[in-house]
Amino acid sequence: MAKASAETQPVKETGAVRVYGILRDEILRMQLAPGTPLDEIGLAERFELSRSPIREALLRLSADGLVEILPNRSTVVTPMDFRRIPDFLDALDLLQRVTTRLAAVHRSNADLVAIRDAQKGYEKAIAASIKTGDSLGMIDKNYDFHLAIARAGRNVYFTDLYRRLLDEGRRMLHLHFEYEAMADELTVGKMAGPHSDIVDAIVARDADRAEEAAHQHAMQFRGRFMQFLNRNLTANVPLNIQSIAVEPTASESSEKARIGVPG
Template sequence: MAGRPLGAARRNQVGVLRRASTRTHVYTVLRRAIVSLELPPGQALSENELAARYSVSRTPVREALIRLADDGLVEVVPQLGTFVSRISVRDVVEVQFIRETLERASLPHAIKRVSAADEKRLRRLLDEQEEAELEGDLQHWFTTDESIHRSLLEIGGHPKIWPIVSSAKAHLDRVRMLTLPDPGLLHELHSQHRDIVESVIAKDRRQADQILRRHLRLAVDLLEALEAEHPDYFLLDADDA
């Protein structure tokens, strides 16, 4: 093979971020690629190939794939291969239910506990997202989307809900990605964010809940149309895991 491990001198090869472990880095990169559909559902992933592409060994790649498998984003079949999981309509609906249930349950607590500093932070995130929208920076838009939802959970005193919602979001965002770039949808989502935040600040429980619910359902409402449009991305209804 090519060069042998040279120790610390070689450690910086992958990216600027040396802080996180290699495994986390690979996990992050792969996850982003899957959610963005850059790696389409059904795509075969080879541990060897990925290791070569990112110039790391198989070990961290493998560990990243295990985490992705736990997230349901890939399926690893022993002695056969690892594949980007196809989208299961049933799973998406259920994952959406989980997310909606948890975020809505936390919202009243956020309304009770929101502080002036929280308000400032939320409004800053909203502005940041608006900027990303105007600039057409999808990546940044999604980052702020996560920040807003995570912040609301943290304000509600339920930070541990976020990892669950985040895992759900991955599947939902993959669906949403099929409808993008639709500037109208993006704008509507951002507008809903603003309405939710303002309702929380105004301590209007009913309105906040109503908008959040509608907000979270936007992705799945178009599911059937998307399935017809991209049949190869979806799992057949008969299949179960």
Template sequence: MSASRSRPPLDPSAGNVRRGRPTRAEELRTQLADEITRGLLLPGTALDESALAARFGVSRTPVREALRELTASGLVETRPHRGAVVARPGAERLQNMFQVMAELEALSASLCALHMTPQERRELEDLHARMGELMRQGDFAAYREANERFHAAIYAGSHNGYLIELAIGTRQRLSPFRRAQFRALGRLALSHTEHERVTIAILRGEREAAANAMRSHIAIIQDAYEQYAQSL
């Protein structure tokens, strides 16, 4: 029996790599990250825990957790005696983060080409097809959610627990910028085309092609975000 057939299938929409409903801290992190990347909260703006807790109707605990995670992304800076303020990561740091993400996802895709089970390959293909319909409908919110499942399925399909851990951690740090890039003109259709190349290479078992397609996809995401940021 081959290595790929000896592994149990992983559902790309649940289980090992994706929880169900996001926590309140995750919801707050997403909301604040969107406001920062859209320019609604400008660099230097104070982020008072009590004020944010009152605004969102929560305790200070999820607010504190959200700010901690945004600090890891470089969108928030904590200063002595001043608390948290809106920041923007330097161009070099952001470039370094995307470079690491590209290699982690390229490795994940290459291992998928070798180790994904037949059921996992069918699920990836079906998910990609559903994303095509969302793209044609122009449903940005649903497409972004499906995009999370798509990449989670590729991490899971690598069948390398340590790689999954690293990829998820790095993706979480880059999540605000990856979400923001979907606002670039025509990005939804281009993203789906890039996913098409990744999916085909994985389904064909072409390890190098899958890695190259994914590496190119992440590089384009970085460019799309930079173009969007410059338009603000």
């Protein structure tokens, strides 16, 4: 039997790639909470690897903005500073408007193909996310869609800045999807509609409409995410009402003593 050519042989996954993929998914799903320490020795034992591929995976996660390597060489999952979220959302709105406007002006036919393909991929990922409850595929395809638009704008500086914001916003998008999934009316059309408006404006080379559609998309995300925060910041705080001791007032104690109720 003839040997398979190098082109048809599957690429073997390295230990570092496997660790990177698993930890990345756990961070984006919030299974590894912001601020969680990541110990190289513990991870090496978990994955049954030496520390070298673990360190390589952590460096790659650091480049993605998902972990922070501290001055003492320890590593933690990048914290989410909720005080800075309004600043993040302002920056996301501005760069989304700029990159989308530039795409409407400078896009080529090849860019349109890439943008439309990314939009179709996003719609399929939404359908899968609604079915399974797992938002990771949708998050990745949303990232691909917006970067395809940014590249069409032909400004590498805006593209790089926008990429950084999209990386930082992946966990927020996961939380946003979980909040949206609470609603019974969640559909592919509802989730993908803002993207379709953006694509239509870029196709028409209407820069003003493209910028406005991008702005409205950013404002929708901002509003829904802030609603999520207001509703859910205390949702996971356990309360055991029976264990909460309430001291009686002086009049209540006096009344108990008068009718012979134990204090």
